Amino acid sequence: MIGIVSSGGYIPRLRLQRSAITKAMGWFAPNLLGAAQGERSMCNWDEDTLTMAVASARDCIVDMDKSEIDAVYLASTTMPFADRDNAGILKTALNLKNNISTADFSTTLKAGTTALISGLESIKGGDRKEILVVAADKRRSKAASIQEMRFGDGAASLLLGRENLIAEFIDSYSVSYDFVDHYRGSSTTYDYNWEERWIRDEGYTKIYIEAILGLLEKASTKINDVAKIIYPCPVKRTHTSIAKSLGAKLEQVADNMHEVTGECGSAHPFVMLAQELENAQPGDKLIVAGFGQGADVLLFQVTDNIKNLNSKQMISKHLACKKAEHSYTKWLLFNELIDTEMGARAEADNRTPLSTLWREHKLILGFVGGICKECNTPQIPSDRVCVNPDCGAVDSQEEYEFSNRPARVLTFTGDNLGASMDPPAIFGMIQFEGGGRMLMDFSDCELDDVEVGVPMELSFRKKYYDKNRGFTGYFWKAIPQMITDNIAE
Amino acid sequence: MATGIRDKVAIIGMGCSKFGERWNMSGEDLMVEAFVECLGDAGIEKKDIQAAWFGCCRSEISVTTTSMPLSAALGLPNIAVTRVENACATGTEAFRGACYAVASGAYDICLALGMEKLKDTGYGGLPPHGTGTREAMISPTITPPAGFALLASAYRAMHKVSREDLKRALAHVSWKSHENGAKNPKAHLRRPVSIEKILAAPIIADPLGLFDCCGVSDGSACAIVTTPEIARNLGKKDLVSVKALQIAVSNNYEARFNEWQGDHLVTTDKAADQAFKEAGIQNPREEISMMEVHDCFSITELVTMEDLKISPRGGAVKDVMDGFYDLDGGVPCQVDGGLKCFGHPIGASGLRMLYEMYLQLHGRAGERQIKDPKIGLTHNVGGLPIKNVAAISIIGKYNV
Numbered sequence: 001m002i003g004i005v006s007s008g009g010y011i012p013r014l015r016l017q018r019s020a021i022t023k024a025m026g027w028f029a030p031n032l033l034g035a036a037q038g039e040r041s042m043c044n045w046d047e048d049t050l051t052m053a054v055a056s057a058r059d060c061i062v063d064m065d066k067s068e069i070d071a072v073y074l075a076s077t078t079m080p081f082a083d084r085d086n087a088g089i090l091k092t093a094l095n096l097k098n099n100i101s102t103a104d105f106s107t108t109l110k111a112g113t114t115a116l117i118s119g120l121e122s123i124k125g126g127d128r129k130e131i132l133v134v135a136a137d138k139r140r141s142k143a144a145s146i147q148e149m150r151f152g153d154g155a156a157s158l159l160l161g162r163e164n165l166i167a168e169f170i171d172s173y174s175v176s177y178d179f180v181d182h183y184r185g186s187s188t189t190y191d192y193n194w195e196e197r198w199i200r201d202e203g204y205t206k207i208y209i210e211a212i213l214g215l216l217e218k219a220s221t222k223i224n225d226v227a228k229i230i231y232p233c234p235v236k237r238t239h240t241s242i243a244k245s246l247g248a249k250l251e252q253v254a255d256n257m258h259e260v261t262g263e264c265g266s267a268h269p270f271v272m273l274a275q276e277l278e279n280a281q282p283g284d285k286l287i288v289a290g291f292g293q294g295a296d297v298l299l300f301q302v303t304d305n306i307k308n309l310n311s312k313q314m315i316s317k318h319l320a321c322k323k324a325e326h327s328y329t330k331w332l333l334f335n336e337l338i339d340t341e342m343g344a345r346a347e348a349d350n351r352t353p354l355s356t357l358w359r360e361h362k363l364i365l366g367f368v369g370g371i372c373k374e375c376n377t378p379q380i381p382s383d384r385v386c387v388n389p390d391c392g393a394v395d396s397q398e399e400y401e402f403s404n405r406p407a408r409v410l411t412f413t414g415d416n417l418g419a420s421m422d423p424p425a426i427f428g429m430i431q432f433e434g435g436g437r438m439l440m441d442f443s444d445c446e447l448d449d450v451e452v453g454v455p456m457e458l459s460f461r462k463k464y465y466d467k468n469r470g471f472t473g474y475f476w477k478a479i480p481q482m483i484t485d486n487i488a489e
Numbered sequence: 490m491a492t493g494i495r496d497k498v499a500i501i502g503m504g505c506s507k508f509g510e511r512w513n514m515s516g517e518d519l520m521v522e523a524f525v526e527c528l529g530d531a532g533i534e535k536k537d538i539q540a541a542w543f544g545c546c547r548s549e550i551s552v553t554t555t556s557m558p559l560s561a562a563l564g565l566p567n568i569a570v571t572r573v574e575n576a577c578a579t580g581t582e583a584f585r586g587a588c589y590a591v592a593s594g595a596y597d598i599c600l601a602l603g604m605e606k607l608k609d610t611g612y613g614g615l616p617p618h619g620t621g622t623r624e625a626m627i628s629p630t631i632t633p634p635a636g637f638a639l640l641a642s643a644y645r646a647m648h649k650v651s652r653e654d655l656k657r658a659l660a661h662v663s664w665k666s667h668e669n670g671a672k673n674p675k676a677h678l679r680r681p682v683s684i685e686k687i688l689a690a691p692i693i694a695d696p697l698g699l700f701d702c703c704g705v706s707d708g709s710a711c712a713i714v715t716t717p718e719i720a721r722n723l724g725k726k727d728l729v730s731v732k733a734l735q736i737a738v739s740n741n742y743e744a745r746f747n748e749w750q751g752d753h754l755v756t757t758d759k760a761a762d763q764a765f766k767e768a769g770i771q772n773p774r775e776e777i778s779m780m781e782v783h784d785c786f787s788i789t790e791l792v793t794m795e796d797l798k799i800s801p802r803g804g805a806v807k808d809v810m811d812g813f814y815d816l817d818g819g820v821p822c823q824v825d826g827g828l829k830c831f832g833h834p835i836g837a838s839g840l841r842m843l844y845e846m847y848l849q850l851h852g853r854a855g856e857r858q859i860k861d862p863k864i865g866l867t868h869n870v871g872g873l874p875i876k877n878v879a880a881i882s883i884i885g886k887y888n889v
């Protein structure tokens with residue numbers, strides 16, 4: 001048996017109210033008014049594809065033996081780097097072992113399902129025990145576009161393996177057509193789209209139906225034996241009419257999550273699957289499909305282990321952790337759709353010394369510090385001399401992961417002086433349970449959410465973007481646990 | 490066995506430029522302004538100076554690094570010049586170098602000069618500075634007010650002080666410095682400000698408002714030092730001598746070990762113990778006549794009162810509110826207006842503090858003059874509470 005061992009999802013906390021878009025831009029684009037229901041997920045200024053990928057992957061592999069993971073695949077059409085192994089950054093952030101294979105799957109919205117099929121085939125081939133497949137997207141869109149209304153930001157992860165499966169993989173089927181409903185040139189920022197009616201009739205409808213029927217035939221399965229059919233399609237009416245054409249009942253169709261997240265690009269099949277797994281019963285058959293210049297379709301059957309789904313791995317936790325964002329100008333600023341005066345302090349150059357990054361990659365990307373072999377003092381960063389003044393041992397440090405350790409606020413402030421995308425810039429010292437402390441940026445919170453003693457969690461975030469050289473720098477930030485537990489708001 | 494610096498060095502001349510936004514003065518011009526006053530005060534000639542220490546912290550943004558800017562600006566006759574930098578303790582570090590050179594017997598007469606030209610940056614506040622390649626990738630962008638504002642959150646938690654009570658005490662700290670600065674013709678900010686106005690000011694870094702932050706200024710200050718014997722031979726009377734020079738520098742204890750609670754400065758606490766020992770001071774609250782401490786932010790001054798053992802732990806709020814540090818209080822503090830109002834050209838600040846103590850000890854402080862002071866303490870903190878340099882200098886009347 002091969003299949004899914006665990007899943008994890010991540011939806012950014014901010015949810016842009018679609019009414020905020022039309023309130024600001026409806027005068028200009030009245031065609032949007034009809035689509036202004038619900039909300040779409042929106043990255044904070046320090047989130048991107050990779051940070052969401054890391055967040056979902058951390059949930060997916062929580063409490064698991066990381067040494068079993070033999071490969072990491074990252075799928076996205078919005079990788080932060082065109083030439084740098086993005087999956088390798090993910091692997092480093094998760095502090096996975098080094099003898100591992102990493103690969104990026106990109107350039108089509110079905111990149112997620114394609115990576116999933118590759119991962120399953122690789123496990124079936126026998127060499128690899130577990131493979132982590134992560135899909136994430138944060139697609140750019142022009143102001144007052146239908147894409148701005150429909151897209152969402154999000155990520156989800158699936159750990160594939162042979163044992164302790166929550167869903168067994170049965171079969172897959174793929175078709176490939178150079179059907180260009182939209183495209184993004186390698187040097188352009190936004191998608192270019194063709195007429196929606198054509199995409200609906202010739203694209204989603206024909207291609208999904210051909211691929212799903214192909215799978216059913218290949219796997220000798222009837223559509224009515226399938227509990228849920230999971231396939232992204234941002235147009236609600238088309239979404240349901242496809243199911244009807246397949247002979248499926250409406251209750252078999254997984255919600256496309258338009259009202260709660262919007263469509264999260266190549267991650268959306270995973271996001272929808274993560275949602276459905278939470279409600280699935282043992283024995284349920286699930287079809288998961290991804291669309292993009294063809295389609296991939298996979299068939300899974302849920303096992304008894306689904307009853308043991310870890311609450312930390314539930315995407316519903318992140319769906320519930322939300323803050324309604326009513327400010328369209330904040331959206332514009334966070335998504336570089338408005339040229340804002342950032343002040344003279346923002347002019348400082350932030351070129352990344354790559355040799356330092358390599359020397360310190362475990363600390364910077366993995367948030368790995370040390371523990372002294374002589375006095376057992378955890379410390380981050382860990383350098384050659386132990387920070388315990390009563391110890392001071394030299395070269396006594398062993399690797400010590402901090403990213404999942406509980407911590408509390410020791411000091412904090414909100415700074416209005418420094419350049420910030422979201423002033424005040426809140427930061428402070430956090431003290432880790434069991435030892436270790438660090439002065440860190442705080443994120444996803446407001447000043448009133450913070451007080452000395454408040455419990456904090458760690459999150460992998462964008463630290464800076466070097467506009468001159470196109471380099472995104474990442475590090476870890478602290479978030480009040482009451483925010484992630486959704487006690488606030 | 491080391492015997493310390495006490496009474497081994499005498500200050501025979503000091504000078505200080507006007508501090509402020511000196512738009513039409515270069516760093517070199519400011520050095521000349523302070524030096525001309527200092528040389529006249531010492532009553533010696535330039536050729537009598539045998540070595541010099543030049544303190545400038547951000548010299549790359551004003552006059553370039555190295556010792557050469559000082560030598561060139563003053564036209565020194567090819568004597569040894571050492572450029573030092575030790576964050577906000579830079580001026581004190583220059584003074585320390587000159588004092589040790591004289592005390593060692595290597596030279597008879599030395600110059601210490603500090604200067605900073607900050608107002609060519611094009612915006613208010615200090616420009617960002619290098620933190621090292623690793624820190625830049627992991628540390629928050631810490632502006633100085635934010636870095637020190639962290640103290641306030643921890644101090645409140647540690648001593649159970651409400652935000653309002655702390656804000657009021659901090660306002661009093663700044664109010665007092667504005668009162669003193671208004672009496673000082675060389676100060677950058679010379680306007681008294683009401684407590685209400687201070688409390689109502691916009692927040693820079695919570696809970697610090699605009700008036701909780703010191704001025705960013707251009708300026709220069711300097712001292713000429715020699716031994717008491719040579720000073721006497723030069724005909725000097727009523728000598729002011731150095732009683733203690735101590736510097737304590739953070740390791741990774743505050744930033745990474747688990748003990749410090751973030752509410753005070755470990756380095757000031759240690760430097761104070763060493764300085765009082767070196768100066769032979771048993772009871773600082775009684776024996777110190779006056780102080781210039783590093784009030785880069787009001788909260789820094791408040792916690793410093795405890796680190797210096799003038800106020801008991803948790804007792805600074807009460808002492809401040811009682812007016813103990815006001816000009817007519819038990820230990821007048823920031824007599825010249827402090828960093829808050831005299832201004833803070835980083836490399837000059839340590840020497841500017843000594844300048845005020847020197848004037849006071851000679852009874853030359855005009856309407857700020859304190860009655861019969863004997864011992865003056867100066868204090869700098871360079872860096873941030875989690876990692877810093879603390880410097881304490883004590884000077885006083887010789888043979889008293």
